[in-house]
Amino acid sequence: QIKTRLFSVSPQFLLLAAISIPCLPRLPVLGSLPWLGGGLPPHLLFSQLAHRYGSLFALHLGPHYTVVVNDHRHAKEVLLQRGRDFAGRPNMVTTDLLTRGGKDIAFADYSPLWKLHRRLVHNSFTLFGEGTSRLQDIVLSSVDSLCAELLSGGRLGFDPSPAVTRAVTNVVCTLVFSATYRHGDAELQEVIRYNDGIVQTIARGGLVDIYPWMRFFPNKSLRKLKDSITVRDRLLTRKLEEHKASLTDGDPRDLLDALLKGQTGKSPGSEDEGITDDHVLMTAAEAFGAGVETTSTTLLWILAYLLHHPEVQDRVQKELDENIGSERAVCMSDRGRLPYLDCVINEGMRIRPVSPVLIPHTAMTHSSIGGHSVSPGTRVLVNMWSIHHDPQHWDKPDLFNPDRFLDNQGQRVTPSCFLPFGAGPRVCVGESLARLELFLFLSSLLQRMSFRLPDGAPPPNLQGRLGVVLQPLPFKVVVTPRAGWEGGAK
Numbered sequence: 066q067i068k069t070r071l072f073s074v075s076p077q078f079l080l081l082a083a084i085s086i087p088c089l090p091r092l093p094v095l096g097s098l099p100w101l102g103g104g105l106p107p108h109l110l111f112s113q114l115a116h117r118y119g120s121l122f123a124l125h126l127g128p129h130y131t132v133v134v135n136d137h138r139h140a141k142e143v144l145l146q147r148g149r150d151f152a153g154r155p156n157m158v159t160t161d162l163l164t165r166g167g168k169d170i171a172f173a174d175y176s177p178l179w180k181l182h183r184r185l186v187h188n189s190f191t192l193f194g195e196g197t198s199r200l201q202d203i204v205l206s207s208v209d210s211l212c213a214e215l216l217s218g219g220r221l222g223f224d225p226s227p228a229v230t231r232a233v234t235n236v237v238c239t240l241v242f243s244a245t246y247r248h249g250d251a252e253l254q255e256v257i258r259y260n261d262g263i264v265q266t267i268a269r270g271g272l273v274d275i276y277p278w279m280r281f282f283p284n285k286s287l288r289k290l291k292d293s294i295t296v297r298d299r300l301l302t303r304k305l306e307e308h309k310a311s312l313t314d315g316d317p318r319d320l321l322d323a324l325l326k327g328q329t330g331k332s333p334g335s336e337d338e339g340i341t342d343d344h345v346l347m348t349a350a351e352a353f354g355a356g357v358e359t360t361s362t363t364l365l366w367i368l369a370y371l372l373h374h375p376e377v378q379d380r381v382q383k384e385l386d387e388n389i390g391s392e393r394a395v396c397m398s399d400r401g402r403l404p405y406l407d408c409v410i411n412e413g414m415r416i417r418p419v420s421p422v423l424i425p426h427t428a429m430t431h432s433s434i435g436g437h438s439v440s441p442g443t444r445v446l447v448n449m450w451s452i453h454h455d456p457q458h459w460d461k462p463d464l465f466n467p468d469r470f471l472d473n474q475g476q477r478v479t480p481s482c483f484l485p486f487g488a489g490p491r492v493c494v495g496e497s498l499a500r501l502e503l504f505l506f507l508s509s510l511l512q513r514m515s516f517r518l519p520d521g522a523p524p525p526n527l528q529g530r531l532g533v534v535l536q537p538l539p540f541k542v543v544v545t546p547r548a549g550w551e552g553g554a555k
């Protein structure tokens with residue numbers, strides 16, 4: 066019986082494994098680059114190519130053979146079922162510069178040291194997040210200043226983006242090194258400026274990340290990246306030294322303390338040096354790099370969609386009025402009472418994933434996707450945009466409809482093809498922090514104020530622009546306080 070089963074399955078499997086993944090044409094040196102023109106951002110280009118080549122296809126980014134995954138079934142294989150096989154990261158010139166050769170979490174290749182480092186960061190976040198109210202207190206104090214700032218914006222209409230970015234940056238500054246800044250503080254402006262410089266230049270599919278030898282030629286973008294990194298390192302090194310000098314045996318005051326306390330020495334017989342000061346510094350830096358732009362942009366996308374759908378804003382406010390009222394601020398334990406708000410957040414992350422293509426993964430071993438064999442070193446790009454817009458899984462995917470996250474009984478559901486934070490060994494480390502921030506910021510804003518378009522202004526452009534994240538184009542809002550919240554805070 067076993068023999069028959071082997072014979073009925075194996076030849077098919079072997080045949081599929083031998084058939085290569087449909088691949089774009091290629092030229093020597095250039096690879097498939099000549100077929101990737103047309104000016105579309107990668108997530109839209111890949112979705113378009115998937116119509117021609119199928120949802121799983123391959124291309125050559127210069128010399129690098131790269132598989133593009135556009136559907137949920139193959140994404141789950143890469144991220145979850147064979148997550149270990151595909152948990153590597155490619156070397157890139159810009160990310161190597163940014164992370165001192167992969168001493169961070171996001172761009173470091175899979176290794177025992179990386180696992181240890183990731184666990185330490187995860188535990189440190191947990192220390193300030195779930196289980197304690199410290200993170201909530203940090204976010205709520207930032208919420209108060211954001212509300213006051215937005216409400217002072219006047220009724221003429223203004224761009225909410227700088228205030229939102231400042232508020233989220235402030236949360237990360239407090240979390241990482243216990244600094245809280247007032248509006249206009251020079252050090253906060255410095256953090257925002259260098260972060261912006263990095264965001265504009267890092268891992269943007271530039272040629273230098275495909276052909277590393279190009280770094281030896283004059284390159285304006287690489288210069289800007291290096292300058293921003295210098296400013297970042299100067300500031301963070303100062304914070305690190307201050308923390309080392311004042312570290313006590315008591316509870317960690319912030320993430321830097323938690324990381325310093327979790328540093329391990331070189332383990333006997335091991336090649337690596339354990340978690341070094343460089344690792345601590347790169348982790349602190351990454352909390353800004355990975356945690357500010359993603360969270361603030363998600364908030365801005367949701368605001369943009371609320372301006373298009375005032376009926377959704379009304380419904381969230383009704384839910385807030387009925388379940389919380391206006392006498393007190395919203396807190397994390399209210400989350401279960403605000404299911405519709407949760408759906409609005411999810412729908413925002415579905416329709417405009419800020420990372421429409423995940424950070425590149427690489428195969429660390431011989432493996433397979435969809436039965437096709439994949440060799441070690443293959444780069445894999447997961448196109449979350451096409452997964453979140455797949456008409457086979459989402460009814461009218463281009464429509465903003467938070468109700469799709471509720472079932473017939475009004476209970477919350479999370480479809481398995483909704484993966485805004487990725488999944489598996491490389492899932493976002495900041496997911497619970499991000500969810501906490503999104504919930505507290507949005508619930509507080511909508512409890513305390515209403516957003517509308519300035520008279521005669523067109524609604525925000527929803528196409529977006531791809532930088533390191535997919536951002537909405539700048540738009541203006543008019544903000545009016547709701548009853549009882551005229552000053553922005555109690």
Ligand code: HEM
Nearest residue numbers: 170171352355356359360420424486487491493494495499
């Ligand atoms: C709305 C906010 C956020 C979204 C949508 C988001 C989404 C993502 C996604 C899609 C990935 C890539 C997963 C992959 O490569 O397969 C990722 C990775 C990561 N995120 Fe986030 N993120 C958010 C906020 C944050 C925050 C607040 C932090 C930390 C302060 C953070 C830290 C990281 C790190 C360190 C990684 C790399 C994980 C690894 O490679 O092992 N993220 N995030």
